[in-house]
Amino acid sequence: MAPFDVTTWGGWGEPVVSIALGILFGFVLERAGFGSAKKLSAQFYLGDMSVLKVMFTAIITAMLLIYWTVGFGWMDFERLWVNPTYLGSGVAGGLLFGVGFLVGGYCPGTALVSMATLKLDGLFFVVGVLGGIGIFGFTIAPLDNFWTHSGAYGTLTLFDWLRVSPPTAVALAVLMALGMFAGGEAVERWIERRNAGEVKP
Amino acid sequence: MKQNEDRFWNPYLCGVLLGGVLYLSFLVTGHGLGASGGLARGVTAALKTVAPGAVNSTAFFAGLGGGDKAVLSHWLVWEVLGVLVGGAISGLLAGRFGLGTHRGPRLSVRKRLLFALLGGMLVGWSTQLSRGCTSGQALSGGAILSAGSWAFMFAVFGGGYLVAYPFRKLWR
Amino acid sequence: MKPKVLSAAAAAGLAFGLVALWGPTSGRRAQALENQAERAIARGDVQVTPAELATLMHNRQIALAIFDLRDEPAFNQFHLADARRPASLAVIRALPDKTVKMLVAENDAAALGAYRELLRTGGKQVYVLAGGIPAWLALFAPASSHFALLAGALGGRHPASFPDIEAAQLPKFEPKVKLGAAGGKKASGGCGG
Numbered sequence: 001m002a003p004f005d006v007t008t009w010g011g012w013g014e015p016v017v018s019i020a021l022g023i024l025f026g027f028v029l030e031r032a033g034f035g036s037a038k039k040l041s042a043q044f045y046l047g048d049m050s051v052l053k054v055m056f057t058a059i060i061t062a063m064l065l066i067y068w069t070v071g072f073g074w075m076d077f078e079r080l081w082v083n084p085t086y087l088g089s090g091v092a093g094g095l096l097f098g099v100g101f102l103v104g105g106y107c108p109g110t111a112l113v114s115m116a117t118l119k120l121d122g123l124f125f126v127v128g129v130l131g132g133i134g135i136f137g138f139t140i141a142p143l144d145n146f147w148t149h150s151g152a153y154g155t156l157t158l159f160d161w162l163r164v165s166p167p168t169a170v171a172l173a174v175l176m177a178l179g180m181f182a183g184g185e186a187v188e189r190w191i192e193r194r195n196a197g198e199v200k201p
Numbered sequence: 202m203k204q205n206e207d208r209f210w211n212p213y214l215c216g217v218l219l220g221g222v223l224y225l226s227f228l229v230t231g232h233g234l235g236a237s238g239g240l241a242r243g244v245t246a247a248l249k250t251v252a253p254g255a256v257n258s259t260a261f262f263a264g265l266g267g268g269d270k271a272v273l274s275h276w277l278v279w280e281v282l283g284v285l286v287g288g289a290i291s292g293l294l295a296g297r298f299g300l301g302t303h304r305g306p307r308l309s310v311r312k313r314l315l316f317a318l319l320g321g322m323l324v325g326w327s328t329q330l331s332r333g334c335t336s337g338q339a340l341s342g343g344a345i346l347s348a349g350s351w352a353f354m355f356a357v358f359g360g361g362y363l364v365a366y367p368f369r370k371l372w373r
Numbered sequence: 374m375k376p377k378v379l380s381a382a383a384a385a386g387l388a389f390g391l392v393a394l395w396g397p398t399s400g401r402r403a404q405a406l407e408n409q410a411e412r413a414i415a416r417g418d419v420q421v422t423p424a425e426l427a428t429l430m431h432n433r434q435i436a437l438a439i440f441d442l443r444d445e446p447a448f449n450q451f452h453l454a455d456a457r458r459p460a461s462l463a464v465i466r467a468l469p470d471k472t473v474k475m476l477v478a479e480n481d482a483a484a485l486g487a488y489r490e491l492l493r494t495g496g497k498q499v500y501v502l503a504g505g506i507p508a509w510l511a512l513f514a515p516a517s518s519h520f521a522l523l524a525g526a527l528g529g530r531h532p533a534s535f536p537d538i539e540a541a542q543l544p545k546f547e548p549k550v551k552l553g554a555a556g557g558k559k560a561s562g563g564c565g566g
Binding site: 018023025026033037038041058060084091093097100103108124127137144157158160 | 204206209210212213215216217218219220221222223224225226227228229230231232233234236237240241243244245247248259260261262276277279280281282283284285286287288289290291292295297298299300301302303304305310313314315316317318319320321322323324325326327328329330331332333334335336337338339340341342343344345346347348349350351352353354355356357358359360361362363364365368369371372373
């Protein structure tokens with residue numbers, strides 16, 4: 001029953017699978033144009049909602065596939081990795097991440113793709129990320145209590161938190177995503193109309 | 202710098218494909234994708250060669266690669282290498298491969314690179330605080346319905362929109 | 374019909390289809406967790422003897438949270454050191470996965486009921502004190518002190534609240550609490566793990 005344990009596929013199993021998944025991941029990111037900070041940052045100026053569309057489509061696609069597979073009994077949910085919930089550090093980190101994303105123009109994955117297509121800003125961003133991680137290691141000690149304990153709920157899924165069944169949470173997520181797509185496209189059209197209305201010298 | 206922007210694939214299509222890759226990852230390995238974790242291991246490995254004492258005595262690095270631990274022998278590291286390859290292949294095929302710098306119309310190359318570095322540092326620091334980035338937390342954690350991951354995801358969008366207007370000279 | 378509308382309808386359809394397939398009230402997962410809980414109870418993996426709990430209480434390395442499910446008067450009369458009366462099971466559920474959560478009640482049945490409920494919502498590392506408070510007192514409180522126990526309200530200040538495990542000459546026990554990486558589930562799988 002899935003998930004399979006690639007670590008048992010010989011010594012080369014896990015590396016090969018991981019590299020292969022990484023290749024597909026990087027390929028699709030680049031295809032979407034996410035190797036370009038201009039395209040990524042456009043999300044935050046409302047004219048191009050691609051980041052929203054790609055991210056949430058990916059999430060609901062994977063979610064539906066996962067939960068249908070689990071529903072049929074072909075995959076053991078209990079053996080799937082669920083990121084533990086740390087509300088304090090998660091939200092704080094997310095806000096800072098968002099700022100860094102806007103300032104730098106990338107997230108780690110897309111910066112790697114940018115760097116791979118020989119873009120200097122991607123390279124500088126990745127170097128920055130490495131530096132930031134290094135600094136974190138040496139500066140986190142005084143914040144350790146916050147980092148480890150603030151809002152630490154362990155494994156907490158949306159359906160456990162909302163006390164609903166898993167498919168109900170899936171349906172809510174899907175509906176929310178569809179709503180965001182519709183809303184996002186409306187915003188895109190509005191921005192387009194506004195830009196078209198500008199008188200250009 | 203050729204960008205062939207008209208050759209970007211439809212974002213929804215990319216989303217479905219990405220979701221498929223994400224699902225494949227869960228199916229075959231039990232976990233999702235990631236990026237920042239691989240980079241964190243890279244940093245730890247580098248530190249280990251120049252200052253092993255610092256790695257062993259600093260809890261964060263020690264956890265990743267202290268003592269006998271094989272820091273780089275981890276799926277995240279291999280996956281990051283794969284991302285580089287996949288990105289390069291796609292760029293090559295689409296004619297988007299080549300030296301250049303993506304930047305807003307009002308920003309010089311030098312300023313862009315500086316902000317890329319600074320933004321990267323902030324992102325790097327915060328990914329460790331939040332225990333993941335948009336790949337590991339938002340995409341993977343989001344798909345599996347982890348509450349913390351969804352909170353992180355909304356915080357990311359919030360943070361970005363919050364500073365978009367003040368920093369508009371970077372991109373407009 | 375536009376492809377976007379079609380795909381959106383398909384996605385919504387798949388989502389609602391999942392709800393229909395899964396079952397309205399207790400889904401597969403709740404069922405699986407319930408079965409898991411029952412199997413664990415049947416195997417005796419959940420019931421921790423007083424001797425083992427006393428040993429755990431002396432172990433400073435682990436995060437241990439003791440919850441006393443009895444009513445307030447009983448709790449005030451006697452309870453284990455650092456035990457708490459939870460306002461609700463949600464309080465227990467909210468603790469991190471790794472924390473060992475010990476349920477203490479007047480008897481097994483009461484504690485196991487709470488155990489089942491916690492596991493049904495995904496709780497981890499939950500155990501019950503086998504035999505409840507009576508079993509604990511039988512081991513750690515000499516009969517002579519029982520009268521004093523009932524008469525007073527020593528709460529957590531009774532010698533048996535935090536017994537000296539050396540002096541007590543504990544009976545041998547088979548350890549039930551799993552420390553270290555939880556079995557089955559991936560120990561780490563994310564960027565930060």
